[in-house]
Amino acid sequence: MSTDAIRQTAYKVHRATKRPLPRLGEDRKRVVFVASESDWQFEIMGPMYVFTCANFALEHSGFPEMGYDMEVVTTSVGDTYAIPGLKVTTDRHFSELEGPVDTLVLQPIDELLLENREDGFIDWVRQEASRVERMVGICHATYILAEAGLLEGRCATTHWAYEEHFKSRYPKTRLEAESIYCRDGSIYTSAGATAGLDLCLALVEEDFGVEVARLVSKTLVLYLKRPGNQAQFSVQLQSQLPESTRMAEIQSYVFANLDGDLRVPVLAELASMSSRNFSRVFTREVGVAPGEFVERARLERARHLVLNETLTTEAVARRCGYQTADGLRQAFERTLGVSPTGYRARFETARR
Numbered sequence: 001m002s003t004d005a006i007r008q009t010a011y012k013v014h015r016a017t018k019r020p021l022p023r024l025g026e027d028r029k030r031v032v033f034v035a036s037e038s039d040w041q042f043e044i045m046g047p048m049y050v051f052t053c054a055n056f057a058l059e060h061s062g063f064p065e066m067g068y069d070m071e072v073v074t075t076s077v078g079d080t081y082a083i084p085g086l087k088v089t090t091d092r093h094f095s096e097l098e099g100p101v102d103t104l105v106l107q108p109i110d111e112l113l114l115e116n117r118e119d120g121f122i123d124w125v126r127q128e129a130s131r132v133e134r135m136v137g138i139c140h141a142t143y144i145l146a147e148a149g150l151l152e153g154r155c156a157t158t159h160w161a162y163e164e165h166f167k168s169r170y171p172k173t174r175l176e177a178e179s180i181y182c183r184d185g186s187i188y189t190s191a192g193a194t195a196g197l198d199l200c201l202a203l204v205e206e207d208f209g210v211e212v213a214r215l216v217s218k219t220l221v222l223y224l225k226r227p228g229n230q231a232q233f234s235v236q237l238q239s240q241l242p243e244s245t246r247m248a249e250i251q252s253y254v255f256a257n258l259d260g261d262l263r264v265p266v267l268a269e270l271a272s273m274s275s276r277n278f279s280r281v282f283t284r285e286v287g288v289a290p291g292e293f294v295e296r297a298r299l300e301r302a303r304h305l306v307l308n309e310t311l312t313t314e315a316v317a318r319r320c321g322y323q324t325a326d327g328l329r330q331a332f333e334r335t336l337g338v339s340p341t342g343y344r345a346r347f348e349t350a351r352r
Contacts, residue, residue: 123148298331
């Protein structure tokens with residue numbers, strides 16, 4: 001039996017229920033990926049697959065005339081990646097690119113290679129920005145955009161490990177180091193590798209609507225909309241890995257019961273410990289006191305929920321364990337320097 005036959009019998013194909021309305025009325029979008037000689041292949045193959053899945057969703061929904069036309073150019077013709085048994089070879093130099101481009105996606109380049117380039121690549125990127133509708137930097141490809149002078153006075157993000165170095169090198173860029181992706185005008189940047197998938201999924205939604213983006217997210221088993229200003233690290237990742245199963249279970253209980261009573265005596269009883277001993281052990285193993293951990297977890301959940309326009313501030317406060325909407329507002333202003341309403345408005349402004 002052929003692969004196509006197996007897919008027809010075993011693979012449940014989801015379809016869009018209505019014709020997407022493409023942005024600016026364009027049925028086809030030309031996406032050009034700029035590959036570089038590096039070890040960061042996922043940063044180009046991952047985004048490429050998001051657009052491939054969008055084509056698949058559109059075709060099987062009865063709209064084969066819509067979708068993405070993808071091309072690859074390279075900063076160095078030849079093998080851009082090689083390990084025993086596998087080579088990735090590119091054969092078209094960036095200088096050969098002609099014609100209009102909707103989206104230009106940049107793969108990260110090693111910092112030393114970036115500093116020592118003498119082939120006109122940075123000048124080319126600067127020139128392309130004036131004619132390309134969207135410039136996208138995946139992970140620390142943000143450096144390429146900054147080196148080309150495209151991020152001065154703009155907001156951007158990059159992988160958390162480069163935060164201090166990037167800020168010192170490009171002080172005129174407003175680096176949103178916690179965000180997983182960021183848009184400022186026609187410039188889009190993302191944090192680590194998987195954040196590039198979130199960013200490209202947002203581009204699909206921007207191009208062909210939320211229903212097509214939902215089909216792609218189902219295919220890739222991705223969150224449909226992980227907000228761009230979501231922190232690169234969740235509360236759990238920011239914390240130390242508990243030494244004991246008991247403290248890990250308490251963490252899980254906290255996340256599952258954010259609207260409940262999570263005071264230290266309650267958690268200590270669940271752990272079959274005295275309040276004093278529980279606080280001491282939890283702080284030692286997790287790295288923060290129980291109360292601070294609960295506060296961070298509630299605020300992280302509230303940041304997600306407040307972006308849901310169907311929920312009032314009071315509803316978000318109840319779901320996250322704040323006794324009143326004022327308590328939620330105080331937590332936002334104390335930690336983020338903005339009210340829940342202002343936080344939502346800031347996100348919506350960025351999306352527009």
